[in-house]
Amino acid sequence: LPVGILRPTHVNRRAALVEEGYELLKMGGYVDYTCAMDGGRASGECIAEAKRRGIPTEHITISSDGHGSWSRYGEDGTLLEIGVSGIDSLHKEIKNMVENLGMDLEEALPYVTTHVARALMIDEKKGSIKKSADADMVLLTKDLEIDSVIARGKVMMEETELLYQGTYATCM
Secondary structure (H helix, E strand, O other), X not given: OOHHHOOOOOHHHXXXXXHHHHHHHHOOXXXXXXXXXXXXXXXXXXXXXXXXXXXXXXXEEEEOOOOOEEEEEOOXXXXXXXXXXXXXXXXXXXXXXXXXXXXXXXXXXXXXXXXXXXXXXXXXXXXXXXXXXXXXXXXXXXXXXXXXXXXXOEEEEXXXXXXXXXXXXXXX
């Protein structure tokens, strides 16, 4: 199989997987780090370490199981705990990368925008602001708080006021 076909996720859940992910990146493959993973390394920390080692990072993506389930297992495989991920985990990870790991916002954002769109081969419509794209934007304050959200050109939140709620909004 061509190395670019593989898209391992949750690679930051264990140190050994992180190391295998670094090897895959060196070969030109993709890896995905999951934010807010209990017991694993933070996505930004894995990226910072890859940079320190001189490993290319353009094939790293960060995703979340936003409002999806997560589980934590013991060494013997026994389920220890199960819960629900927050829908704000990507936002928190970007803030962590900027505020605690010293990355510029312009350096941190591509891991959740352009890198993801390119990896999924939807970069003509998603992942960047350009003519013919979907006009998805999250506007942040200088403190990196979410101010406004635009999806497919429709204002969903403006100056922190929610203007539109979707079908699953009551689940938040």
